[in-house]
Amino acid sequence: MxxxxxxxxxxxxxxxxxxxxxxxxxxxxxxxxxxxxxxxxxxxxxxxxNALARGLIYKKTNTLAVVIPDIRNPYYADIIRGMEDASKKLGYNLIICNTDRDKKRLFSYLNNFYERQVDGILYTSDPVFPDYYNEIKRLRIPVMLVSTHSMEYELPSVKIDDEQAAFDAVKFLIDSGHRKIGMIGFDLSDSIAGQTRYHGFIRALRENDLDECKENIVYVNGWSYETPDAAAQMLAKCPDVTAIFTASDELAIGLLCYLDERGISVPDQISVIGFDNIRLSRITIPKLTTVSQPTYEIGYRSVEKLDAIIEEKEDPVLREYLPHEIVVRASTRRL
Amino acid sequence: MxxxxxxxxxxxxxxxxxxxxxxxxxxxxxxxxxxxxxxxxxxxxxxxxNALARGLIYKKTNTLAVVIPDIRNPYYADIIRGMEDASKKLGYNLIICNTDRDKKRLFSYLNNFYERQVDGILYTSDPVFPDYYNEIKRLRIPVMLVSTHSMEYELPSVKIDDEQAAFDAVKFLIDSGHRKIGMIGFDLSDSIAGQTRYHGFIRALRENDLDECKENIVYVNGWSYETPDAAAQMLAKCPDVTAIFTASDELAIGLLCYLDERGISVPDQISVIGFDNIRLSRITIPKLTTVSQPTYEIGYRSVEKLDAIIEEKEDPVLREYLPHEIVVRASTRRL
DNA sequence: TACCCTCATGTTAACGCTTACATAAATAGC
DNA sequence: GCTATTTATGTAAGCGTTAACATGAGGGTA
Structure with missing residues (x-):
């Protein structure tokens, strides 16, 4: 028995x-x-x-914990797949935790990781606030930042260069002849997806003498794509935009839906470019032009790096950037 | 240190x-x-x-393992959230594993669960094949089937009544005046999402003297929504359909995309009803009419039941069915 | 004062495994 | 043929907990 x-x-x-x-x-x-x-x-x-008995002796459980802010966001699916494959290769197991961006949940999970002796933590997408950092330090568990990073703290990270990616997206619109460009972005309190993409947008405008567009921004503070309000504000603020850059595909899809309801044709009247290249962006109507993040690779690489740290293998690059790419589909057009 | x-x-x-x-x-x-x-x-x-030392003594790790066939499918996001909340309430931790429907991966995970002394396994969505069952039995770990069930084996499960739900979806189309109805479904080798929904479709036709439609079926064997082929076949097979029932929202979204490309208007020319009510179905163009599964509750309930089994609390209902619901949006119309 | 109980606490043996150390057998060297 | 070295295996300690049991101080009763 x-x-x-x-x-x-x-x-x-x-x-x-x-x-x-x-x-x-x-x-x-x-x-x-x-x-x-x-x-x-x-x-x-x-x-x-019995892995428990073994772990007791080795003081290693071969377990990594993944913290995800919003599992409903499809962006994370491929990151997780990359992490899984790398974990398999390196002999780790993954514990995946969804915080729904709730600090209490996060802290409860962190505590749990400590008790369960996980070997490392993959902290995904969210900014690192001082109290988070303190808690992490206290635990003395190696942490890898995934799709996020920290300039204040010396924490290793893997992500794309968000500022440059946003710049490239807006530059693409400009190169296509657009001069009236708007942006739907995340709140600037979000130092990762908010500030960086905002700065990329602004820089692209400045370098192309389009400073008059720099007020054409609407911010959202949720992460859900159920935000037609933002789209409405955008159009109210700047009725003659010919192209809109959104800080995520989910925002872009919400925008597509709103424009369709208003009878505004994409890309004939307005071009839309998203950000992330989630699987779904291939089958929106019209198919979405977007910035492709190497999500699978980000996940994969982050586990490799974390393993290197745990095993004290070599000194990896502290802040690592993976290449992004513009994927041109049908939601943008040349003017 | x-x-x-x-x-x-x-x-x-x-x-x-x-x-x-x-x-x-x-x-x-x-x-x-x-x-x-x-x-x-x-x-x-x-x-x-130290949770390892404790687990050694108690012979309980307060850990449940979740097996998911395809983490990219948004259907699972809310199931996981439900599971997480119930786990939190009952003091469990979740290990989430994605198999990508690869048998080798599944078996490797099962092995791992055994070594790590997980208290229970939540096996999601996939049919239970004989060799899976044998392996599970061998492990002697309590298993709960989530969004799937087994008639051959005595395994507890939580899901909706798929046959009835498909019936209701098709009945809804019929009640809306449609007489030329098609279906894009999963391969019949899939005893859960394939066979049951097929039977619901057929029963609805039969009970409404629409037997002539029962050949209007196209099967897909993948689970991705990148299957415009199926849509093309559907239209070739039966050019005068006025309504199509798809076995998943992802299939429906793929269909929407295909019809849009062909210049076929939804719902004016063809009504589309999906299945699952994933978050995204709210913002497709047009917004999708679909069968809503109580995904969060399925996840939540499955953990409660599994806990009851582990703790030998009471004898829960072996095969439990949760209610579904038709959500009417803009992709269907009355004839 | 002797006796029994209760209650708080310490001692120690598990849990299932790895590993340093001890031991005995086999091999080699001369 | 005797010691020195290697090799295979067993014994036991220890990883960080819990819990059964032992101990001993204090209180109540006769």
Whole structure:
């Protein structure tokens, strides 16, 4: 009824438990005749070592914890897939936790990670506030920032260059002949997706003598794509825009929906460019032009880096940037 | 440098380790003066008990493992949220694993769950094949089927009544005056989302003397929404359909995209009804009429049930069905 | 004062595993 | 053929907890 232990195997194979242990951890050190007896016993009992007992000794659980702010956001799906594949390769297991951006939940999870002796934490997308940082330091668990970074603190990170990516998106619109450009962005209190993309937008305008557009911004403070309000404000503020850059695909999709309802044609009357290249952006109406983030690679790379830190392998680059790319589809046109 | 243990606390508080343990597990049993000394020491060292050591003794890890076939499918996001909330309430932690429908990955995860002594497994959406069942039985870990069930095996499950839900969806089209109805469904090898919804479709036709429509079915064997082929086949097979029922919202969205490209207006020329009510279905163009599954509740309830089984609380209903609902939006119209 | 109970606390053996150390057998060197 | 070295295996300590049991101080009763 109860799970077989190393003792049961030892008894059946007629050896001591340390021999069984050796068969599993250093097979060459035990003589062939006994080894095969042990292997037979293991097979017969379908024995598998207890990871808790092992973890107690090794002081390593081969477990990484992933913190995600909003699991409903499709952006994270491929990040997780990348993390999973890298974890598999390196022998880790993933605990995925969704905080819904609730600080209490985050702290409760962090505590839990500590108790469960996770080897590392993958902290995704959210800014690192001072109290978060303090808590993380206190735990003494290696942390990797994924799709976010921190300039104040010395924390390793993997992400794209958001400022440059936003710049490139807006530059693409400008190069397509647009002169009346608007932006729907995240609140500037968000130092990652908010500030950086705003700065990219502004820089692209400035470098192209389009400073008059720099007031054409509407901010949203939620992350959901159910924000037609923002779209309405955008049009009220600046009725003659010919192109809108949104700080996420979800925002872009919400915008597409709103414009369709208003009978405004995309891209004939207004071009729309999104950000993230979520899977869905391929089948919106019209198909969305967007900035592609290498999400899978971000996830994959972040686990590799975290492993390097845990294993103290080499000194990885502290803040690592992966390349982005503009994916041109049907929601933008040349003027 | 290293994490404080119960011994460190005992030393500082000048008591034995068992007193410290008692302070944590049965505080009333230790005299106030010592208790507060212990509490102070715990606070000072920021001591947290090691969950591995605890798990070894209790033979319980308070961990549940979730197996998901395709994390990119937005359908799972709310199921996971429901599971998380219920887990939090009941004191469990969740390990979420994505199999990408790869049997090898699934088995590797199952093995891992066994080694890590998880208390229960939440197996989501996929059919239970005989070899899966054998493996699960072998592990002797309680399993809950989520959004899937098994008629052959005695496994507890939580889901909606898929046959009835499909029936209701098609009935809704019929009641709206449609007589030429098609379906894009999953392969019948899929006993959950495939067969059941097919049967619901057929029953609705039969009960309304629409047997002539029962050939208007196209099957897809992938789960991605990048399947415009299916839509093309549908139209080739039956050019005069006025309404199409799809077995998932993702399929419906793919269909919407295809019809838009072909210049076919929804719902003017063709009505479309989906299945699942994913978050996104609110902002498609046009907004999607669909069958709403109580995804959050399915996740929540499945954890409650699994906990009841683990704790041998009461005998829960083996196969539990939660109510579905038709959500009428703009992709369907009355004829 | 002797006796029994209660209650708080300490001691110690588990839980399932790894590993340093001890031991015994086999091999090598001379 | 005897010691020195290697090799295979067993014994036992320890990882950080909990809990059964032991101990001993204090209080109540006769």
């Amino acid at each position: 109860t799970k077989p232990t190393i003792k049961d195997v030892a008894k059946i194979a007629n050896v001591s438990i340390s021999t069984v242990s050796r068969v599993m951890n250093a097979p060459e050190s035990v003589i062939e005749s006994k080894r095969s007896k042990v292997l037979d016993a293991i097979e017969k009992l379908k024995y598998k070592p | 290293t994490k404080p243990t119960i011994k460190d606390v005992a030393k500082i508080a000048n008591v034995s380790i068992s007193t410290v343990s008692r302070v944590m597990n049965a505080p009333e049993s230790v005299i106030e003066s010592k208790r507060s000394k212990v509490l102070d020491a715990i606070e000072k060292l920021k001591y947290k008990p």
